[in-house]
Amino acid sequence: MTRWKITIEYDGGGFVGWQRQENGLSVQQTLEQAVRRFAREDVSLIAAGRTDSGVHALGQVAHFDMERQTDAATVRDALNYHCRPHPVAVLSAEAVDADFHARFAAKSRHYLYRILNRHTPPILDAGRVWHVTARLDAAAMHEAAQALIGKHDFSSFRAAACQADSPVKTLDALDVARVGAEIHLTVSARSFLHNQVRILTGTLKLVGEGKWDRDDPRRALEARDRTAAGPTAPAVGLYLTQVGY
Amino acid sequence: MTRWKITIEYDGGGFVGWQRQENGLSVQQTLEQAVRRFAREDVSLIAAGRTDSGVHALGQVAHFDMERQTDAATVRDALNYHCRPHPVAVLSAEAVDADFHARFAAKSRHYLYRILNRHTPPILDAGRVWHVTARLDAAAMHEAAQALIGKHDFSSFRAAACQADSPVKTLDALDVARVGAEIHLTVSARSFLHNQVRILTGTLKLVGEGKWDRDDPRRALEARDRTAAGPTAPAVGLYLTQVGY
Numbered sequence: 001m002t003r004w005k006i007t008i009e010y011d012g013g014g015f016v017g018w019q020r021q022e023n024g025l026s027v028q029q030t031l032e033q034a035v036r037r038f039a040r041e042d043v044s045l046i047a048a049g050r051t052d053s054g055v056h057a058l059g060q061v062a063h064f065d066m067e068r069q070t071d072a073a074t075v076r077d078a079l080n081y082h083c084r085p086h087p088v089a090v091l092s093a094e095a096v097d098a099d100f101h102a103r104f105a106a107k108s109r110h111y112l113y114r115i116l117n118r119h120t121p122p123i124l125d126a127g128r129v130w131h132v133t134a135r136l137d138a139a140a141m142h143e144a145a146q147a148l149i150g151k152h153d154f155s156s157f158r159a160a161a162c163q164a165d166s167p168v169k170t171l172d173a174l175d176v177a178r179v180g181a182e183i184h185l186t187v188s189a190r191s192f193l194h195n196q197v198r199i200l201t202g203t204l205k206l207v208g209e210g211k212w213d214r215d216d217p218r219r220a221l222e223a224r225d226r227t228a229a230g231p232t233a234p235a236v237g238l239y240l241t242q243v244g245y
Numbered sequence: 246m247t248r249w250k251i252t253i254e255y256d257g258g259g260f261v262g263w264q265r266q267e268n269g270l271s272v273q274q275t276l277e278q279a280v281r282r283f284a285r286e287d288v289s290l291i292a293a294g295r296t297d298s299g300v301h302a303l304g305q306v307a308h309f310d311m312e313r314q315t316d317a318a319t320v321r322d323a324l325n326y327h328c329r330p331h332p333v334a335v336l337s338a339e340a341v342d343a344d345f346h347a348r349f350a351a352k353s354r355h356y357l358y359r360i361l362n363r364h365t366p367p368i369l370d371a372g373r374v375w376h377v378t379a380r381l382d383a384a385a386m387h388e389a390a391q392a393l394i395g396k397h398d399f400s401s402f403r404a405a406a407c408q409a410d411s412p413v414k415t416l417d418a419l420d421v422a423r424v425g426a427e428i429h430l431t432v433s434a435r436s437f438l439h440n441q442v443r444i445l446t447g448t449l450k451l452v453g454e455g456k457w458d459r460d461d462p463r464r465a466l467e468a469r470d471r472t473a474a475g476p477t478a479p480a481v482g483l484y485l486t487q488v489g490y
Contacts, residue, residue, distance in 0.1 A: 009368045056369060080365060089365045120325060120334045123254045124301060124373065 001065050004075055005096045006031075008060040011087035012235060013127045017053040018060070027051075027088055031062070034082035038075075039068040048106045048243040052195070054235030056128070058112075059091070061243040063102040100245075108172065108244035109192060113185040113201045114237045117178075129182065130201075130237035136208030138183050142176040144207040145185075147218035148200065149174060154193055155224040157203070159232070162194035167224070169193060176204060183208065186241075195232050203230030246310050249320055250341045251276075253305040256332035257480060258372045262298040263305070272296075272333055276307070279327035283320075284313040293351045293488040297440070299480030301373070303357075304336070306488040308347040345490075353417065353489035354437060358430040358446045359482045362423075374427065375446075375482035381453030383428050387421040389452040390430075392463035393445065394419060399438055400469040402448070404477070407439035412469070414438060421449060428453070431486075440477050448475030 008031070016024035028045050035043045047062040070078075075093035083089060116122050116129035117136050148171055155167040173188040185204065187197050203220060206212035212230070220228040253276070261269035273290050280288045292307040315323075320338035328334060361367050361374035362381050393416055400412040418433040430449065432442050448465060451457035457475070465473040 009365070011369055058369065076365070087368050087371070089368045091363070091365050118336070120254070120321070120336050123332050123334045124256055124303065126332070128369065 001067055001098075002069070003063055003065050003096050003098050003100055004072075005061060005063050005094045005100060005102065006075070006079070007091045007093075008057060008062060009089050009091055010057050010060070011127070012051060012054045012056040012238075014087040015053065017055070018047050018050045025086070027057075027060075028062075030083055030086045030088050031079065031090075032064075034079045035064065035066065037082040038078040039066055041067055046102050048102045049109055049192075049240050051238075051240055052235055055238045055240065057240040059110075059242040060240050061102050061106070061245075063096065063100055065098075102243075105245050106190070106243050108188055108190060108242075109240070110242040110244070111185075111187045111192075111197045112239045112241045113187070113197060113233065114239070115183040115185075115201075115205070116181060117183050118181045127236060130234050132183075132205060132209075134209040136183050136205065137210065138176050138178040138208065140210075140214055141183070141185075141204040141208040144212075144214040144217045145174040145176055145200075145204055147215070148221055152221055153224050154196060154221070156220050156226055156229040157196045157199040158193040158226060159195035159199070160226065164193050167193060169196070174200065176208075198233045198235070198238060199226075199229050199231075201233035201237070205233065206230045246312055246343075247314070248308055248310050248341050248343050248345055249317075250306060250308050250339045250345060250347065251320070251324070252336045252338075253302060253307060254334050254336055255302050255305065256372070257296060257299045257301040257483075259332040260298065262300070263292050263294070263296045270331070272302075272305075273307075275328055275331045275333050276324060276335075277309075279324045280309060280311065282327040283323040284311055286312055291347050293347045294354055294437075294485050296483075296485055297480055300483045300485065302485040304355075304487040305485050306347050306351070306490075308341065308345060310343075347488075350490050351435070351488050353433055353435060353487075354485070355487040355489070356430075356432045356437075356442045357484045357486045358432070358442060358478065359484070360428040360430075360446075360450070361426060362428050363426045372481060375479050377428075377450060377454075379454040381428050381450065382455065383421050383423040383453065385455075385459055386428070386430075386449040386453040389457075389459040389462045390419040390421055390445075390449055392460070393466055397466055398469050399441060399466070401465045401471055401474040402441050402444040403438040403471060404440035404444070405471065409438050412438060414441070419445065421453075443478045443480070443483060444471075444474050444476075446478035446482070450478065451475045 396415040
């Protein structure tokens with residue numbers, strides 16, 4: 001029995017999310033089926049981040065245990081072969097110690113949120129960005145974001161469905177920058193609450209379009225009340241970029 | 246009568262190319278139909294670059310003459326409305342002097358070629374990059390490219406079907422750099438021969454994978470013979486990014 005750590009890219013638009021659901025195909029199911037077709041074994045994949053429907057991944061990490069003895073390149077290539085034609089692929093596979101755990105051993109999770117900030121809807125990046133037509137002030141968004149860094153009760157930035165025991169999380173970085181016609185939010189923490197990055201994005205967008213002052217996101221944080229923060233930004237612009245161990 | 250200059254984005258994968266063809270939908274036809282639906286006028290669009298089938302544009306420029314009097318924002322929005330659901334959109338429209346000519350007045354054309362250089366096929370960038378699995382040496386490609394800068398007879402880098410009167414062109418810039426898992430070639434000239442950027446890319450790729458020495462692209466140039474250069478890189482990775490006037 002070998003424990004395999006795999007790094008995964010997927011187009012979230014093609015799935016109901018990471019986790020198995022009754023109502024459609026999940027990334028987890030697609031990969032578990034690929035393992036079954038390759039090794040004729042039923043395995044359970046555990047991921048670092050259980051991304052919601054529509055959320056993309058450039059560097060999701062998951063682990064599973066497999067009896068079949070083989071090498072890392074074969075695991076990567078066989079899973080990619082059997083995942084087709086679904087929009088998911090294994091970037092790398094690595095045999096790890098039996099006590100490695102993709103979810104509990106993760107020391108950092110990194111997300112990118114892409115906003116296309118122009119009048120015309122996306123063409124080449126359709127399905128890859130949140131389209132916002134109002135001109136956003138990235139510097140104001142960045143400044144407002146800095147008051148949210150650190151260890152806080154993030155109840156205001158947490159979905160009602162969030163199952164975390166505690167609303168206290170430590171935000172390590174939250175940077176906002178303009179990149180051509182896009183606004184990029186890059187966010188890092190050991191772990192996140194459900195929808196936290198999307199609510200942070202939806203809130204900072206209010207600052208960017210001048211509807212909120214730069215101090216308002218901090219006030220929303222202090223309210224510890226979901227209704228005090230901004231709306232949840234759509235899944236389409238969110239990417240799980242990297243997981244650190 | 247007003248002459249309109251429009252800047253256009255499109256996904257080349259959805260068209261037979263810029264120019265009207267018998268065998269499918271072109272970008273030109275899509276936009277001309279949009280003008281007809283909006284203004285009930287038959288117009289002819291002239292573009293800065295007649296991109297081939299599959300080639301994308303982030304900043305193609307075209308002009309046309311229209312009787313209907315209206316403002317620039319309306320031209321942009323009306324054309325976008327009537328182009329749907331095809332993957333083409335007008336980023337901006339501008340009323341210009343009657344002697345403006347999108348093709349003949351262009352002083353510089355800028356292209357980007359994106360190679361995804363990793364083992365695993367593209368997922369999020371499927372249809373947007375050329376997938377090359379052999380590890381490419383971007384520095385070697387860049388060095389080899391510098392010998393091609395300047396005014397030369399580019400017969401070696403010209404498709405057999407090229408209709409240009411002369412094979413002599415002036416290459417202003419040809420830079421190759423690694424950007425994460427991608428190799429980006431950025432190319433600038435006043436004008437290009439048919440398939441010139443794609444043959445330059447296919448030739449420099451041979452240097453990148455070590456099959457050719459850094460001096461070989463210069464030798465291929467000096468041969469003035471298409472068979473002396475490398476293969477034509479696929480259209481899927483090529484973008485017309487900008488046109489200068």
